Amino acid sequence: MNPIIMALLLAVSLGIFAWSFMRRWKLLMVGSPEMRWDNVGERIKRTWVYAFAQKRMTRYTWAGVAHRMIFTGFMVLLIRSLILFSRGFIPDSSLLLFQPHTLLGDVYSLLKDIFVVLVMLGAIVFLYYRLVVKLPRMTKSTEGVIILGIIVVMMVADVLYDGAWMVLHVGADANVGFNVWEPAGSVMALMLQNAGTGMLTFLAHAGFWIHVSLVLIFLNVLPYSKHFHIITAIPNVFLQDLNPKGRLAPIVDIEGKLEREETLGIKSINQFSWKSILDFYTCTECGRCSDQCPANNTGKKLSPKHFTVDLRNFLYENEKGLVAGKNGTNGNGTNGHGSNGGGESTDEGGIHYKDLIDGVIDPEVLWACTTCRACETECPVFITYVDKIVDMRRYLVQERGEFPNELQTAFRGLESNMNPWGFAPDERANWASGLDVPLIAENPEADVLFWVGCAPSYDDRAKKTARATAILMKQAGVNFAILGPEEQCTGDPARRAGNEFLFQMFAEANTETLNGYNVKKIVTTCPHCYNTLDHEYGDYGGHYEVVHHSDFLADLVRSGKLKPTQPVKAKVVYHDSCYLGRYNDMYDSPRDLLRSIPGVTLVEPVETRDRGMCCGAGGAQMFKEEESGEERVNERRTEQLLKTDPNVVSSACPFCMRMLTDGLAGKDREDVEQLDIAEMLLRSVGETPNEATPETAST
Amino acid sequence: MRILTVVKQVPDSNATIKVKGDGSGIETAGLKTVCDPFDEFGVELAVQTREKRSDVDEVVVICLGDDSASGVLRTALAMGADRAIHVNDPKFESMNELFDAWVLAEAIKKDEKGFDLIVCGKHNIDLDSGAVGPALAEFLNVPHVGAVQGLEIADDGSSLTARRRIEGAEEVVECSMPALLTIEKGLVEPRYPSLPNLMKAKKKPVEVLTSADISDADASTAGTDLVSISPPPPRPECKMIEGEPEEMARELVKLLREEAKVV
Numbered sequence: 001m002n003p004i005i006m007a008l009l010l011a012v013s014l015g016i017f018a019w020s021f022m023r024r025w026k027l028l029m030v031g032s033p034e035m036r037w038d039n040v041g042e043r044i045k046r047t048w049v050y051a052f053a054q055k056r057m058t059r060y061t062w063a064g065v066a067h068r069m070i071f072t073g074f075m076v077l078l079i080r081s082l083i084l085f086s087r088g089f090i091p092d093s094s095l096l097l098f099q100p101h102t103l104l105g106d107v108y109s110l111l112k113d114i115f116v117v118l119v120m121l122g123a124i125v126f127l128y129y130r131l132v133v134k135l136p137r138m139t140k141s142t143e144g145v146i147i148l149g150i151i152v153v154m155m156v157a158d159v160l161y162d163g164a165w166m167v168l169h170v171g172a173d174a175n176v177g178f179n180v181w182e183p184a185g186s187v188m189a190l191m192l193q194n195a196g197t198g199m200l201t202f203l204a205h206a207g208f209w210i211h212v213s214l215v216l217i218f219l220n221v222l223p224y225s226k227h228f229h230i231i232t233a234i235p236n237v238f239l240q241d242l243n244p245k246g247r248l249a250p251i252v253d254i255e256g257k258l259e260r261e262e263t264l265g266i267k268s269i270n271q272f273s274w275k276s277i278l279d280f281y282t283c284t285e286c287g288r289c290s291d292q293c294p295a296n297n298t299g300k301k302l303s304p305k306h307f308t309v310d311l312r313n314f315l316y317e318n319e320k321g322l323v324a325g326k327n328g329t330n331g332n333g334t335n336g337h338g339s340n341g342g343g344e345s346t347d348e349g350g351i352h353y354k355d356l357i358d359g360v361i362d363p364e365v366l367w368a369c370t371t372c373r374a375c376e377t378e379c380p381v382f383i384t385y386v387d388k389i390v391d392m393r394r395y396l397v398q399e400r401g402e403f404p405n406e407l408q409t410a411f412r413g414l415e416s417n418m419n420p421w422g423f424a425p426d427e428r429a430n431w432a433s434g435l436d437v438p439l440i441a442e443n444p445e446a447d448v449l450f451w452v453g454c455a456p457s458y459d460d461r462a463k464k465t466a467r468a469t470a471i472l473m474k475q476a477g478v479n480f481a482i483l484g485p486e487e488q489c490t491g492d493p494a495r496r497a498g499n500e501f502l503f504q505m506f507a508e509a510n511t512e513t514l515n516g517y518n519v520k521k522i523v524t525t526c527p528h529c530y531n532t533l534d535h536e537y538g539d540y541g542g543h544y545e546v547v548h549h550s551d552f553l554a555d556l557v558r559s560g561k562l563k564p565t566q567p568v569k570a571k572v573v574y575h576d577s578c579y580l581g582r583y584n585d586m587y588d589s590p591r592d593l594l595r596s597i598p599g600v601t602l603v604e605p606v607e608t609r610d611r612g613m614c615c616g617a618g619g620a621q622m623f624k625e626e627e628s629g630e631e632r633v634n635e636r637r638t639e640q641l642l643k644t645d646p647n648v649v650s651s652a653c654p655f656c657m658r659m660l661t662d663g664l665a666g667k668d669r670e671d672v673e674q675l676d677i678a679e680m681l682l683r684s685v686g687e688t689p690n691e692a693t694p695e696t697a698s699t
Numbered sequence: 700m701r702i703l704t705v706v707k708q709v710p711d712s713n714a715t716i717k718v719k720g721d722g723s724g725i726e727t728a729g730l731k732t733v734c735d736p737f738d739e740f741g742v743e744l745a746v747q748t749r750e751k752r753s754d755v756d757e758v759v760v761i762c763l764g765d766d767s768a769s770g771v772l773r774t775a776l777a778m779g780a781d782r783a784i785h786v787n788d789p790k791f792e793s794m795n796e797l798f799d800a801w802v803l804a805e806a807i808k809k810d811e812k813g814f815d816l817i818v819c820g821k822h823n824i825d826l827d828s829g830a831v832g833p834a835l836a837e838f839l840n841v842p843h844v845g846a847v848q849g850l851e852i853a854d855d856g857s858s859l860t861a862r863r864r865i866e867g868a869e870e871v872v873e874c875s876m877p878a879l880l881t882i883e884k885g886l887v888e889p890r891y892p893s894l895p896n897l898m899k900a901k902k903k904p905v906e907v908l909t910s911a912d913i914s915d916a917d918a919s920t921a922g923t924d925l926v927s928i929s930p931p932p933p934r935p936e937c938k939m940i941e942g943e944p945e946e947m948a949r950e951l952v953k954l955l956r957e958e959a960k961v962v
């Protein structure tokens with residue numbers, strides 16, 4: 001093969017690629033700073049599991065299998081491509097390692113032939129999905145088809161080259177035959193054995209040059225297509241956020257930022273961090289995120305895939321201005337891995353710094369998110385959305401003061417009465433009337449602080465969960481206490497609604513109270529409180545052992561302190577709360593608890609555990625009207641649960657309970673009971689008379 | 700055009716009110732207070748008017764209250780008012796809204812340029828007399844339209860057309876300016892002040908007026924005397940009747956006859 005042509009080809013294409021790569025690198029650097037190289041060991045581990053072993057891919061079975069064939073094939077064929085490039089200069093080169101008739105050479109050539117076929121098959125599966133099935137989750141683009149076409153042709157060219165070369169090089173009187181070490185090549189050789197030498201030489205050359213050029217063309221197409229993920233996915237997985245899944249990064253020094261007139265939250269594209277930009281680069285447009293998104297599935301404007309793609313498109317369209325503007329600005333760092341409020345360059349003016357709300361991302365998109373993390377659990381390349389959506393809400397709420405009007409009631413209620421409904425703070429412990437639950441001020445030696453939360457304190461339905469839990473703890477002899485009127489909202493709804501300032505006030509006040517009483521262990525029935533207390537209060541000096549009541553009660557049953565003996569005959573379907581399941585991987589304890597009750601038959605909906613659909617309340621949706629769409633999220637979820645034909649829908653979150661109760665009422669299915677796991681357990685353990693009915697006189 | 704908006708600090712509507720032992724007033728220690736929601740409508744209206752029109756020179760907010768009321772002024776400034784007047788003197792503490800109006804009127808008269816539009820809430824949620832607006836209009840000798848739910852101000856700023864809902868009908872009132880309006884719910888939705896605006900509010904000027912500035916403060920000028928305050932009687936216990944529908948009906952009739960004595 002011609003070394004001059006090969007040298008030219010390599011020089012030109014690698015040159016162009018280097019130029020493209022630098023373009024993307026400079027654009028990446030436009031983003032604000034963020035720390036993502038701590039804990040390298042854990043990062044390597046996750047990169048192995050999720051990038052190389054492709055753990056998440058097979059959540060969609062066949063697409064996953066096909067993708068694994070292509071991915072692994074590419075890894076194997078990388079060596080093959082290098083061998084072919086070297087043959088441009090040294091005929092018959094095998095990079096000194098993979099010579100034919102050596103063990104390594106033979107094994108590799110076998111492996112290579114197997115993967116050539118598997119890659120081809122994988123590409124054909126994808127072509128079938130794109131052209132025949134037309135999977136709705138995927139973006140229909142000619143680009144996708146062309147790339148798959150390139151892959152198929154590349155594989156065919158490789159085999160053609162091998163086959164023709166074999167026939168040409170077999171001795172004059174020998175015959176080509178099937179070779180187990182080169183199955184694909186030798187079959188091709190058998191097919192070509194009667195062709196003339198001229199023809200064979202032509203085919204060998206054509207196969208070689210087609211393969212080699214396609215590899216180089218492919219490489220140069222990547223940075224300009226969704227196939228950029230072939231380069232960026234592995235780093236993107238490596239650089240993922242290692243913090244607990246549910247933790248949102250705080251805006252550090254809000255007051256200082258206000259003094260310096262820096263943006264709170266994200267207003268313009270350059271305020272996203274470089275890692276967010278890497279996320280945009282990496283999106284493969286597979287649509288798995290949107291396929292699982294409750295907002296998208298009920299006809300809301302939000303589709304996480306389009307959110308990512310729209311931001312990417314805007315970024316690419318404004319590359320010039322952004323990169324030029326970067327030089328004249330100084331990004332102000334954020335603390336830790338804060339994803340927020342970085343590179344301040346709006347003073348530059350220019351369309352590229354424009355407010356993303358004005359025409360790039362519709363606010364309705366942002367307000368439709370329930371922060372359920374279904375998307376983030378699904379994305380094979382660990383792109384995140386909740387942090388970005390909340391960062392944009394932060395800007396909307398704190399800088400523009402624009403948000404769904406109903407949230408104002410919640411914010412004001414929080415500001416003046418420390419709970420989103422605005423109930424009187426001194427009535428916070430009324431749920432416990434008659435139960436003789438001590439305040440921590442009266443029982444400072446308590447082993448456990450029962451963090452009740454706003455909904456179980458004030459919502460008539462959720463109060464019953466609080467009462468059931470308190471009764472069960474008393475029966476088990478747990479020495480516990482509550483904060484009563486000293487308890488304030490954790491601030492979760494404010495934070496998820498973008499009102500970070502308000503959240504931080506609660507975080508500071510609550511950690512001060514908790515630390516003041518030297519609290520060590522907290523039990524709560526609310527997964528939102530759980531998540532905030534456990535993962536978010538650390539930033540404010542609050543470090544506690546936080547236990548959700550599903551774990552706590554399950555332990556009490558396991559240790560024999562609670563004995564569920566009375567049968568509760570019921571077919572029970574359990575609904576996973578997002579903040580318990582996807583946020584904190586707690587799928588089993590609530591189920592164990594239900595199973596420990598004699599008479600209970602536990603059934604599972606199709607959409608369960610980490611694929612369990614959100615009830616629709618999270619991310620402060622509870623306190624606002626649902627965005628317009630075709631259907632309400634809670635109705636869809638109720639339907640899914642009802643398909644199991646249960647007598648009881650059980651849950652472990654006061655907000656889920658509210659949404660599902662409404663869902664059942666909307667379907668006229670009040671015959672199906674909606675019970676918290678604690679209420680279920682109480683039925684089986686038995687209660688002392690008159691303890692489980694809340695007084696109706698309060699609030 | 701200059702707009703004045705009157706605000707008052709009131710207990711939060713969900714706060715638990717404790718009456719002082721001697722019935723002379725309510726306990727204020729630890730009491731959650733907010734800007735009166737109806738007065739907030741007034742502030743919002745003033746700010747929106749400035750945003751819509753090019754001829755508004757200034758939006759001023761005035762409040763009669765003690766030191767703690769400065770928070771209410773900050774809210775109004777964060778919502779968009781330009782400057783504030785805080786009338787603050789122990790001598791002016793009262794439970795008499797007519798007297799309040801008189802003090803406010805005296806304070807307002809000190810402003811030489813005068814105001815073309817004065818807005819207050821329809822009433823305040825604490826004392827609920829609804830007297831401040833009309834009385835203030837009387838003391839200032841300007842026309843007044845109460846409980847306004849719709850408003851148009853003439854382009855030249857010389858008159859306004861206000862709509863107000865009355866029993867079973869809507870009244871349309873034309874009125875020359877300067878004028879005083881009291882605002883009903885539904886005309887505007889008060890905004891949630893953004894953080895940068897809250898910061899800016901801290902730097903806006905607040906003028907404090909005391910009894911030294913408002914001469915001849917004389918409580919006997921007008922009004923009512925508060926004799927005493929007492930809490931409403933506690934709600935009687937609720938009784939739940941349980942059982943089969945027939946039993947429950949029987950029990951209910953029995954209770955209505957024997958305990959409530961209504962049948």
Ligand code: SF4
Pocket residue numbers: 289292293294295296302303304368369370371372373374375376385386
């Ligand atoms: S968090 Fe849930 S609602 Fe929000 S974009 Fe992801 S899947 Fe959709």
Ligand code: SF4
Pocket residue numbers: 282283284285286287288289290304305308378379380381382383
């Ligand atoms: S964000 Fe992730 S899941 Fe969604 S389309 Fe892109 S790659 Fe797929």
